[in-house]
Amino acid sequence: MAERTMEDLLRAPTKGYGEAIVLPEINAVHFEIKTNLLQLVQANSFYGRESENPHAHINSFKRITSTLRFRNVPNDVIKLMMFPYSLEGAAKTWYEKGKISLP
Numbered sequence: 001m002a003e004r005t006m007e008d009l010l011r012a013p014t015k016g017y018g019e020a021i022v023l024p025e026i027n028a029v030h031f032e033i034k035t036n037l038l039q040l041v042q043a044n045s046f047y048g049r050e051s052e053n054p055h056a057h058i059n060s061f062k063r064i065t066s067t068l069r070f071r072n073v074p075n076d077v078i079k080l081m082m083f084p085y086s087l088e089g090a091a092k093t094w095y096e097k098g099k100i101s102l103p
Contacts, residue, residue, distance in 0.1 A: 028072040029072075031070060033081060040064060041065070041082050057086070061083065
């Protein structure tokens with residue numbers, strides 16, 4: 001199978017595709033992620049530029065989100081909820097185009 005470029009992925013059709021990240025149900029009452037936490041994640045956005053290191057972005061994201069604790073909400077769920085907010089530009093477009101196919 002030939003390697004697909006970022007440009008190819010950005011042109012991929014999205015019709016009939018679902019969300020790439022599926023969140024499990026949580027047992028928390030009145031749970032919400034505050035705006036300041038989203039802003040903290042967005043301040044360290046990944047754009048998908050060649051000069052950026054995706055591993056460094058993931059490590060930074062994990063460092064920020066590992067400090068969050070909410071009663072009855074697993075930390076992995078918090079990370080899944082917040083990750084799309086850490087992407088901008090071509091990386092965000094790639095994420096939105098990379099949704100999984102639904103049967």
